[in-house]
Amino acid sequence: MKLKRREMIAAGGLAAGALGFSQTLSRMAHGMLAKKDPKEDKLNGYSHEPEYRVNKETGEITLNPKQQVSYTTCLGCTTICGVRVRIDKETGRVLRVGGNPFHPLAAANHLPYETSVKDSFIATSQHQELGQRNRATLCGRGNAVKEHHSSPFRVLQPLKRVGPRNSGKWEPISFEQLIREVAEGGDLFGEGHVKGFKELRDLKTPIKAEAPEFGPIANKVGVITSVNDGREALIRRFWNQSFGTQNFVRHGAWCGGSWRSGSGAVFGDHRAMPHAKPDMENAEFVIFIGTAPGATGNPFRRTGELIAKARTDGKMDYVIIDPVLSNADNRAAGDRSNWVPIIPGTDSALLMAMMRWIFENDRHNKDYLSCANPEYAESRGFPSYCSAAWLVIQEPSHPRYGKYLRGSDIGVEIEEEKRYGDDDPYIVLNEHNEFESAINLMSPAQLEAPEGLLLNGKDIKLKTALQLLKESAMRQTIEEASAYCGIPVPVIEGLADEFTSHGTNASIVAHGGMMSGNGFYNAFAVVTLNTLIGNLNTKGGFVMGGGGFRDASAGPRYNLVDFEGKVQPRGIPIGRNVPFERTSEFKRRKEAGEPLYPAPTQWYPNAPGLGTEWFASIANDYPYKLDALILWMCNPVYGIAGLKKKFEEQLLDPKKIPLIVSIDPFINETNCYADYIVPDSLLYESWGWVSPWNGVPTKTMAARWPVVEAAAAKTPSGQPIAVESFHIELAKYMGLPGFGKEGLKDADGNPVPLETAEDWYFRGGANIAYAGGKPVPDATDEDLLFSGVERMRADLESRLKPEEWRKIAYLYTRGGRFENADQAQDKNNPEWQKHRFSNVLWIWNENVGSSRNYLNGEHNWGTAQFREPHFSNGTPMREIYSEEDWPLLLVSFKSQLLSPYTIGTSLTILKPDNPMIIHPDDAKRFGLTTGQVAKVSTPGGAVEGTIIVYPGVMRGCVGIEHGFGHTELGGRAHQIGDHTWPDAPFIRAGVNINDIGLTDPTRNHENIWVDSVSGAVVRNGLPAKVEPIAG
Known part of the structure; x- marks a missing residue:
């Protein structure tokens, strides 16, 4: 049956576009007049001189000596595309940004990696119309984000709060004072003693003597970051492996955490959470x-x-x-x-x-589903296999209920310590309905198990994973x-x-x-x-992503993983993403014969690190509080639905979180509560080695390096103050292992320094350049000249071995290391991908199916299933917030221009606001018209905004575009010493759906509403109502 195209929108955008048009025009005009651009040219207007010229006929290239073109990466959003940056050599100003033709995130048909830098310039020119074939482009956000470099709201020196938290008043301090105070602690604000990182690095004393499983005092330091932008390995080296805390999480639980966790259930890994595209x-x-x-x-x-x-x-x-x-x-x-x-x-x-x-x-596809192991699947022409035919124990009284049947369960002799490990085979039924090891069966396994199967002479309920899915x-x-x-x-x-x-x-x-x-x-x-x-x-x-080339690894040139004194973090994370059964509390209940469930709150054994649960843990001291919170390039108050209203009190109160340190180039809605703000490098000032999150079938590792001078203040040693210099100098001050003059080792075990960002990233680059047993070529002098890497030559030569530096330079001249596009498919079988997922795909996930909802004690279901939106104890949302009282549902959708942290004049002149959209039928029902101001309410709060009546939204919904409604990032005029920032009301325009997120009534409103299995925040399907505002 071929789907026919639905009747689409014939009109309706015109009225929407007219909203705020005069405001947009006036701001656009102001923005144009305010720019200091070149003088008008009769032919080219106000455009810049070209960065180079290519003769259309001969392909001869002439560089512009006033400009430099360099390949690096974008940080306008979490995609982190490859870019080519045009720089004015005299002023250091970024003139324009385009796509890197070597990078598959910027060019679907990316250039072969062996292409010279000079030829890459010609390949994007009009010579032989090469530019049409080799286009490398960016989105609007990637083009505009360069404005952040010159933003008047940048943090360029260390700041210490003046007065109470979130007062908007800051005192500039020296780098030396910053390091000393956060390390030593003391009566830093006249509010009593604050523990510094020296005191908090206690690897022996348990947080709670009655619950040693929570780990040592060092776990009372927590780090929240946004996304791995290519620098995370160094920062984890400090906090996890040198300082020793267990608690380091990214923003996934309030970004796309449910998608990643649900995918991880099929891929059998709820920590790494693999996914495909x-x-x-x-x-x-x-x-x-x-x-x-x-x-x-x-x-x-x-x-x-x-x-x-x-x-x-x-x-x-x-x-x-x-x-x-x-x-x-x-x-x-x-x-x-x-x-x-x-x-x-x-x-x-x-x-x-x-x-x-x-x-x-x-x-x-029964032929595929009946392949119980990879060898048989490949023999049948399938490049993957799944657990559809594997048998699952469904006897409720069985101690392994919800687990797959294993060889040791049916009498196969397995050493006790190896039972239920890799050597204990999964069991299927062969064509005669006899038990057989899944790994050995080279014929179709049965996809349905008959009733009356005997296990060790006893009747037991067993079903295949596919049967359980079908029942669902x-x-x-x-x-x-x-x-x-x-x-x-x-x-x-x-x-x-x-x-x-x-x-x-x-x-x-x-x-x-x-x-x-x-x-x-x-x-x-x-x-x-x-x-x-x-x-x-x-x-x-x-298909899976091709992944990257490993920089922070144990070779082949430098060991960036192991070092003397390395700490193995231990203890239960503050986000409780482990089974409740691991706690002393559970064991005490069991020994006392008390009811085992409900637990005091929800636990999430099938989830990764959960920043969504941190603030509830802090507020309730369960499992424990934090003594210090590190915020690196993240903004949970803006990004987590309901968090600000629920937990602002904890952020304001130094008794709840005694020390908050932020590392960020800006003041956002979260770090405005910080005690100290450390400036960080930004965009094209920054270092990093980063691979695509997904969606690229070939191996890709992009290089980010400072193609422009960092604007932040310098350390006493002359390094820009940034996340790297802060952690390196703090480690040296505290005497932590893995940093300093002999902080690293080469592949032969010889010590080398880790005292600057270059020490780390150059040596990571060496591992990338030599990865796979076939090193990249040497960069030529011409490559260095054309790419601007020439200015790093002295640093490369001084830190690397003679045979290494030109190979690392080869990476920087092209913006990374990129496998060619023709490597996507398997050479022996072009219908298969080269980079394949090789483990089993779980139809039934036994870790989910054997776990429980710890608030009601019931087992979670181990296959996909229909569930109504529900609160943490399983109560359907509509049983508490009825459709009669809350007739609408809110849904967020992403802005194509703005991101939660990328805003600027070039973007907001195009989209100054985010009117809330509602279907014509609902507009009629609630008396709303386009352009009208209305109040949208949920049980968590209310916002006011402009309405657009739009048939491109589901009936019964209100759609809110994400990326607007900021109160910081320039939306408030902070006082820095004697200087007060300018006021930027345009940054405050619009609404943020997360300001009206819900708390969970089934948890006595102790936390926001999160998914009961993944712990990911709920921001879609919020119960709501809307009413027009008179006037």
Whole structure:
């Protein structure tokens, strides 16, 4: 059944575009007049001189001696694309930024890595129309983010708060004072003694003597960061391996944590949380659910380029299932795309209904699903395998309920210490319904287990993983699912039909739209659908990222991992992402014969580090509090729904968190509560080695290096004050291992220094350059000249061995190390991906299925399933917040221009505000018109904003674009010493959906609303109401 294009929007954008038009024009004019650009040229207007000239006929190139072009990376969002930066040599000013043609995130057809820098310049010129074939581009945000370098709101020197927290008053201090005070502590603010990092680095004394499993006092220091921008390995070296704290988390739990955790359930790894992406260059059909290609997701720029090519030059059709219509489905796409609106938080209803149709119509790939091990799967032509046929213990009284049946369970002799480990085989049924080791079965395994199986002579309930998934899919009818999710039955059936009509050349993918009150199971269902058709690792299917080349590794040139005195952090993390059964409290209850559940609060054994739970732990001293909080380039108060209203008191009170240190180039909504702010490098001033988050099938490792001079103040030794110099100097002051004159070792064990950022990144670059047994070539003098790396030559030569430095320079001249595009497919089987996921895909995840919801004591279900959005103890949201009282649902969607930390005049003149969008039927119901100011309320608060009536949103929803409604980042005029910042009201424009996030009533409102399995924050599907504001 071929899906027909739905009737699309004929009009409606005109009125929206008119809103604020005069304001935009006036600010645009002001911005243009305020710029100090070159004089007007009769032909080229106010444009800059070209950075070089290429003769269209001969290809001869002439460099502009006034400018430099260098390859590095962007930090305008978490995608971190490769860029080419044009710099005015005299002023050091960044003139313009474009895409790096070597980097696959900037150029879908990236240049061969052996291309010289000179030829890469010619390849993007008009010579022989090469520039059309080798285009390397950035998004609007990537083009505009250079404004941050000259922002009047940058932090350029260490700051210490004056008066109470969040007073907006700061005292500039020297770097030496900063290091001394945070290390030594003392009566730093006239409020009593504050423990410094020297005192807090106690690796012996337990946090709580009655609960030694919580670990030592060192765990009372916690670090929250945003994303690994290529510098995290050095900072983890300090906090995890040298200082010794267990608590270091990224922002994932309030970004796309549910998607990653649900994917991790299928990939069998809830820590690393692997995930895959559609192979859009070769796919025939793709479903995007809770993500809009080219507008959201990561990498969104590359995805947008690939999908545009696929729908014009390729054979791919696609569907976007989302409450909000984005430009990913537009008139240019014709009938190649469809938008299917859905009620927020009902994704699993749709997905399980699709599975039901697939099972009922025998459209699942049984040949693939019956392959119980990788060898047999490969012999049948499949580059992956899954656990569909593996047997699961379903006897409730069995001590291993929810676990897969193992060889030792059926009498295979396994040493006690090896039971249930890698040497204890999983068990399946062969064609005679006899138990057999999954790893040895070279024929199809049975996909259904009969009743009456005997285990050690006793009848036991065993089912295959696929049986359990099928049972889950059959719990609701397609008609019931349709009524719940708002998608008609024919569309659900059509989606399932189309999805299973392309063999393995189809896939489904999700992202931030999964951040709802049932997000884990929604995401679990998305990845399970892919497994049902066996599309992983296949050309045109669901493919893994190629990964990067390891810099922070144990070789081949330098050992950046091991050092004398290295600490192995121990203890339960403050986010409680371990089983409750590991606690002394559980053991005491068990010994006393007391009820084991509920626990005092929720625990998350199937989740990674959870910054979403940190503040509740601090507030309730459970499992323990923090004595110091480090905030590095992160903004949880802005990014976590409901956090500010619930936990501002803890942030303001030094008795709750005695020391808060932030490392950031700006003052944001979180570090405005800090005691100290350390300036950090920014964008093109910065170092790093970073690989794509995903979406690139070839190995990619981008280099970021200071192509412009850092604007921040310098340390006494002349280094720019930044995250690296702060941690290196703090380590030296405290005498921590792994830093200083002999902080590193080469591959032969010879000591080398770790005293500057260059010491770390150059040696990491050496490992990259020599990775894989085949080192990269040497950079030529011409490469150094054309790329601007010439100015680093002396540093490279002084820190590296004679045979190394030109190879590391080769990386910097091209902006990294990049595997060529033709390496995406397996040479021996071009229908398979080269970089494949090799472990089993879990249809039933035994870690989930054997774990519990610790507030109600019930087992979690181990396959994808339909769950209503619910609070932590399992109570459906609508049982507490009825549709009668709260008739609408809120949904957030990503801005194409602004990100939560990338705002500037060039962007806000184009999009100054984020009006809240509502469907015409709902507008009529609530008496709203476009341009009207309205109040949107949830049980967590209210915001006021402008309304746009728009048919491109699901009925019953209010859509709010994310990235607006800041109160900091220039939205408040801070006083720095005697200087007061300018006021920038345009930064405060719009609303932030997270300001009205919910707390969880089933936890006595002790924390915000998070998913009960993944711990990810809930920002979609919030119960709401709207009312017009008179006047």
